[in-house]
Amino acid sequence: MNKDYITAYYYDEDVLLKAVRQLKEKGLEVLDVLTPFPVHGLDKALGMRRSRLTRVAFWGGAIGAAVGFLFQAWVFTKGYPLNFGGKPFFAVPSFMPVTFELAVLFAAFSMVFAFLIYFKLGPGAKTVIHDERITDDRFLVVIGVRKEGNQQEIEQALKETGAEGITHNV
C-alpha cells in the first residue's frame, strides 16, 4: 500500500462488524480488515462481490473431464486400438472413472491456484503484515487517509466505535 493509512484494533468480532458498518456509513475508506478467523457478514459490509472462484472451478472441471474423456476415446479408437476380449473400442462407461477423477483434479487445482495467484499468495510471498497479533486475537481495521488529510475525523470515528491502539502510517 503506497497510500497513507491509519490502523486500529478491536477485541471482538461483533464489535468489529458493527464498527466497520459505522465507519462505512461515515464515508470513510476501509482499505482492509484483518481478522484471526473468517467473520461472517464482513464481506457484505465491505461491499465485496460474489466470488468468481466457483466459475474457475467449474471450467477447470469441465476442461479436466473433456481432456480425460477425449484422450481415452482417442487412444482406444485411433491411437492404438486394442481388442480386449471383443469388447467395444469406444467403451463410454469404462471411460467414466478416469474422466471423473480428472474433472475433480482439474477443478480443485485450478481453483486453488486461481485463489493463490489472484491474491499473490504462495511459498515465500512478500506481504505486508500490519500486526502480528491479528492471527491471534485482534481484529484490525485499515482506514485510508484522504489526500486533503482527514486524520482527525478518522481518529474521532474510530474512538467512537471503541477501537484501541490507533496507529498512523502517514
Place this chain on the structure above:
Amino acid sequence: MYVSPIREPLIRGEKNYGQVTKEILAPMAGKPSKYWYMGITLAGIAALFGAWATYQTIYYGIGTWGLNKTVGWGWGITNFVWWVGIGHAGTFISAILLLFRQKWRTSINRSAEAMTLIAIACAGFFPLIHMGRLLLGFFIFPYPNTRALWVNFNSPLLWDVFAISTYFAVSLIFWYVGLIPDLGTVRDKAKTKIRKAIYGFLSFGWTGSARHWSRHETVSLILAGLAAPLVLSVHTIVSFDFATSVIPGWHTTIFPPYFVSGAVFSGFAMVLTLLIVARKALNLEEYITVTHIESMNKVIILTGSIVGIAYITEFFMAWYSGVEYEQYAFMNRAFGPYDWAYWIMMTCNVITPQLFWFKKIRTSLVATFIISIFVNIGMWFERFVIVVTSLHRDFLPSSWVMYSPSLVEVGLYVGTIGLFFTLFLLFIRVFPVIAIAEIKSVLKSSGDHKKAAHHE
C-alpha cells in the same frame, strides 16, 4: 444467535481467542515429552522392519512373499484396501461434515485429514511394491513411449491409479489450504528467526485480510463439494478391482456401497484410536471432548450396521442367485478352513460396534478405545476374508491350497504401521493439530461461557 440448550458445548472451559491460540500451539513448542520419544522409537523400529522387507522384495522379487499360483493376491491388497479405507474418515470429516454444517468437525478435522494423507501414502506403497520391479513403476501412467502403447483404460486397476493419485493430490491441497491461516499464526507466534522464516515460507504470506478470508471460505467449501463425491468414488473404484472380475464372492454389485461404508467405518475407528491418545497426551481434552467422541461413535454404529447388513445381504444373494459356485464360496467363507478369520470379522465389525447403542459405553473413553481397536482388526480381516477365501479354492479342486504370509509380507505390513505412526508423531510436532481459526469461529456460538449465558 439461538443455541439449543440441549446441545453440549463443543469447547470446554471459558476461553478467549488468545488462550485458544496458546493451548493449541503448546504441543509444538518446547522439547517433546518422553512418551513422544518412546512412541517414535517404537514406530521407527517397525518402519525399519518394513524397510528390510522392502529390500528383500526388491532384491529377490515377489517370490519372497507367501503367494502361490492359486492365491495371487494376499496381504498386499488386503493392506492396500485397509489403508485406503482408513483414509476415508478424514475426508468424510473434513468434506461431508462441512457440507452438512456439522460444527463438531472443527476440533478433529485437521488431525483426521493428516491421518488421511498418511494412510493414503501407506496404501499407495502396496501397489508400488507389489510390482516387484519398482523402477518400472511409471509404466502405470499413460505417457508417450517408443512402443506407441497406452495403458488399459478399461481396467479397474488403472482406474485405481487415477483415483488414488487424485485422492491424494486433492486431499493434500484441501488440507494445506486449511492450514495456511494457522501456519500464519505459527509464524507470528514464532520466537526464533529460523522458525519464523520457515513458517513464513509455509504460510504463503497469509495476512488475515477479510478479502482473503472470504475467498478462502469459498475455496474450502468448493473443495469440500469436490472431495465429497471424490471420496465416494475412490472406494467404489477400489471395490471395482474385485467386483468387475468373475471370481465367485467378488462379482457382486453390492460392493461399491458396502466398501464405502466399510471404509468410513474403519476410518472413524482409526481416528478414535489416535485422538483418544492424542487429546490426553497433548492436553487438548477441552477441545476434543467426550461429545466429539460420542458423535464419532454414532457414525460408527451407523456405518457398522450398514456393513453388517451388507454381510448378510451377500449371503442371501448367494443363496437366492441359485449359483452353486457363489453358494460354495460363501459357505466356504463361513465354515471352511478360514472360518476363524470370518468369525473374527463378524464379531469385530458386526457385534462390537452395536455396544455403542448404550450411552455409558459410547461416552466411555476406555470402552471406545478398545472397541475402536476391535473395529480396526475386524476391518482388516474383512479384506483378508474377501481376498483369500474367494481365491484359495478356485475352479479346479486340484489347485486348492492354503495361503499364509511370509515374514517379508508381515514386515511390509508392520512397516507401514510404523511409517504411519512415525509420520503422525512428526505431524503433531510440526503443524497445529487442531484448526485454530476454525475453533475460534465456533467459540462464541458453541463455547462454554456462551452456553452458560443462554441457560440463564
